[in-house]
Amino acid sequence: MVHPLRLLAMTWFASAALQAAARPNVLLVLTDDQGYGNLSASGNPQLCTPNLDRLRAAGTDFSRCIAAPGGTATRAEILSGQHEFRCGVSHRVAGRNLIRPEVPLLPEVLRAAGYRTAIIGKWDLGEAFPCRPEDRGFEDVLVHGGGGIGQTQDYWGNGYVDPWLRSQSGWQQTTGYCTQVLVNEAKHWLAARSAEKQPFFLYLALNVPHAPYEAPAATAEPFLKAGLREPTGSFYAMIEDLDTRIGDLLAELDRLDLSSNTIVVFLSANGSAFGAWNAGMRGIKGSPDEGGVRMPACCRWPGKFGAKRVVDSLTSPLDLFPTLAGCCAVALPSGWSGDGLDLSPALLGQADFPRQRMLFTHVGQWPGDDSPERYRSQGFAVRDSRWLLSGLELFDMAADPGEQTNLFEHHPAEVTRLLSAYGSWWNRLSSTLRQPVRYVIGDPHQPLVRLTAADWWPSRERPGAASAVSLASQTAIRAQLQALTDGAAVAETAGLWKLRVASPGHYRVSLAPLPAEANPSEHSKIGQLKAGRVHLRSGNRELQMDLRQGTTAVTLNLDLAAGELDLEAWFSGQSADQRILGASFAEIQRLGERKRPELELDIHTIPKK
Template identity: 25%
Template sequence: MKTIILKSALAAFLSATALTSVNAQLKLEVQPAKPNIIVFLVDDMGWQDTSVPFWDSVTNANRKFHTPNMEQFAATSIKFTQAYANSICTPSRVSLLSGMNAARHRVTNWTAFKDKPVDYNDDKLMVPQWNVNGLSPVPGDPRSVYVTTLPQILKNNGYYTIQCGKAHFGAYGTVGADPLKLGFVKNIGGSAAGNPASYLAEDDFGYNPEKFILQADIPNMKKYWHTNTFLTEDLTKEAELAMDTAQMKKKPFFLYMAHYAVHLPYNADQRFVQKYLDEGLTKPEAAYAALVEGMDKSLGDLMKYLDQHNLTQNTIIIFMSDNGGFSHPPRQGNDNTQNYPLRGGKGSLYEGGVREPMMVRWPGVTKAGSICKQYVHIEDFYPTLIEMADIKRYQTVQTVDGESIVPYLKNPKKSDPERVLVWNFPNNWTGGNLGDDNAWMTSIRQGDWKLIYFEKYGRLELYNLRDDIKEAHDLAKKRPAETKLLAKLLTQKLKLYNAQLPVDKLTGKPVPMPDEIVGL
């Protein structure tokens, strides 16, 4: 009898063990794959450069542009109406790949050639020793910020990482100029170039065999030379081929689709330009609007690709611009009117220079057609995408300043009015040629309040963005308590980041901190 009982117990044990093993195997098999990720970054696209309104009403600018694919995307995603980047391209791109605030990473202006700053001279101030060489994955590189990049972390966790379009992470002649050294396994058209010499394939994108032109350094795109295609279109085709490769390798992909559009030069995209000319736009403005629509078609083409390959439900798409819209000739209209109702444009720390169109579609998480009013920053992409990819264990050599926006993606009504955003631009972008609001500035936002410090003039300006999105009414003198509080908080943040300030030529010392302004 004992033998029978023992045999029965053993059989039950083996059966339970086998069942547990089968259940474990089934659990492994049904676990969802890591999501594919597309970051669709546009260059120099203003907050209003779309038929999708990001304000509480439709504007004349919204009516001018035709972006039907953005409209379709907005209907299926969450729209952020207060999303920010830096005022210039390379600082934003370094913040995206590092998660660092520009005040900390010190790549505070656009990069060009190794060891050569691009700033204009000034009669009163000098630029500090900012990181003119950009981002580097190698410790000790001079005038560079040492970073564990976002694509490197994704690559380490099984992603097929694709850089397509504009890179502009580092100066020509540095390791950071090569996306393949930064964690990308595929590079399509990315280099130290900040804009193309030409969008026209028939012009070989501006290549000249007798003279090196940095803007024409668009690698791996020669197959399109001597054709009648357009760079935006060609990059999209190459992105699709790269996603094909990821599928063949059975890997999730991270596509950094970073268009050169809509940056100068404003070559006319013949697929779209005529209707804008017929509507009475000047030739440059019609070409600009066509650049926008060509970018929009690229977004639509990528969404169609996902649908055709049954990838839509497991692919996250983030749409964003790298800085505010260019707001000077050859754009049509008076200076700094192109981003209305926002003040200023690219290069400025007024809203027109830093507020961007941003949308996110995360199937199964984000609510279609929802809107989030929480202010966020491009440095937030780093921790956000790592969380989206469900990567729990990773290390970085840099301090990450960005905050994950996943809570807002899950609950658009969630808000954090205590959060602080900081911008630092101790540089001279245009030498005053485009106005005094494109140089020597640092700024802070907390809640509805925003303070801007004009370092050359020792001037503080205070705005309430809830009541005055146009930044038309400086409240610094009327609201001294708020001015002092934000000046003190900005100073604390700048010191925490070990931020740089411009140097006074007379004293040889940095300009005063915001809370040291006389009369404050």
């Protein structure tokens, strides 16, 4: 979150530069898990994507745009212009998918310069203050929760058909298939903007073709009849459907007479989730190899950007922040030091695209309390215009784009050069990798904070317990609770939330195995706790309370001091072998001033033995 004084300064400088210019609108469309090979224009023999192909031909195509290996990281790169590790993101969950509040984001900068800003679709970078999209520069918000529909941080029971979406006023259920719903909402928002003189930035972040692979009804049949198997058939059907919907969106821009002064950017969040046809590249999503990170990317601004232009220089989502700011004549924040390049002069025909460049990739996602240093030599890659060093393999990408011939032993000078650059890069940012980004409780911007198991850092109570990754989906939580209900053995689960208490006071903490919005039958079938105890621990202090048989949620009131708080909650007595059950859902709200000013929790705290 940018400081108000910084926003004021950015606004003043930007307005001075823009007095004589009609600033362009920006429509940024991001898809999820659609790699470079998942377009018919890329040569895919199974897909037909005419609208995306036309968009690609009508503008500038970045044929070697290198994303992060996963979508959460790429989203951080797009919005911050910084490598995801620099801005705080090193995982898709586990409290490590949050951008540091002090890092300025593209929507903040554009909004400060007078743009109306909106996000529709997938945010994936935090569900509580100060990390929600409305905290980070978006004036209008309509999103699902977490990293995908049906994940733990999402509205419970959400699905691809008739999805629930959250705006600043709360959750609302929509009607239709998710892609159609999101694009229709984007069309309505654009229609509302068309009569205004204010420029806009719309970030349409579609959740498809991400798992679960649930295509619109009957659309996968042609692919299955052609011999493809599931889930590839549904994956391809989702892509063809999103192509149709993006065609509708571009037609709406034309109808509203907005196309001529709107920069349209299209890209995906990473390489393809499937290797059924991957343009001859090695690797898929999650890999630092070309197939895991090369994304489709193009941009169009009629009359300003060259049409049918293919740029084979290395580019990156990191470039979007400085490039879009440059195209919109918006000043970057004072002292900004991002990792992206401003490509606006090249796009506008005033300069050449840079040829000499190096990009660094690391898959991240190491266990939360492990030292990142242990993983510096795992899952990394370094690229320049010719070479790709992927671990201990070296490839000449000009001659061998499929990464078939390892030249590691044949070009020691290149290996040394690339490894040295990687080592210097890692050393520059390694000191920040273990600094957590904390959700804030007790702040008026979000009086009631909801936390989930997907936000857990590793447990201190039970260090070996399964944590956030194993409970990142609602399906996993249902399976765990059903097994407990049936008396089956289940893995122990536990974790802690890293928080910051904004204001000292008396707080209410509600804990449950299922969220409040789960339907009553589900609460009754798998959400009832057995007789036992609930535990709430911070540091060496612990609050305990008895659980009655059949309880579905428990509420504890306690005093909290201002400052950093590592909070862990769990239920005991839920399994015959005394394994603990972490509280997968929590709600925390400040009720007022402290009841006992000198106590950290309350009179019933029990020192840890």
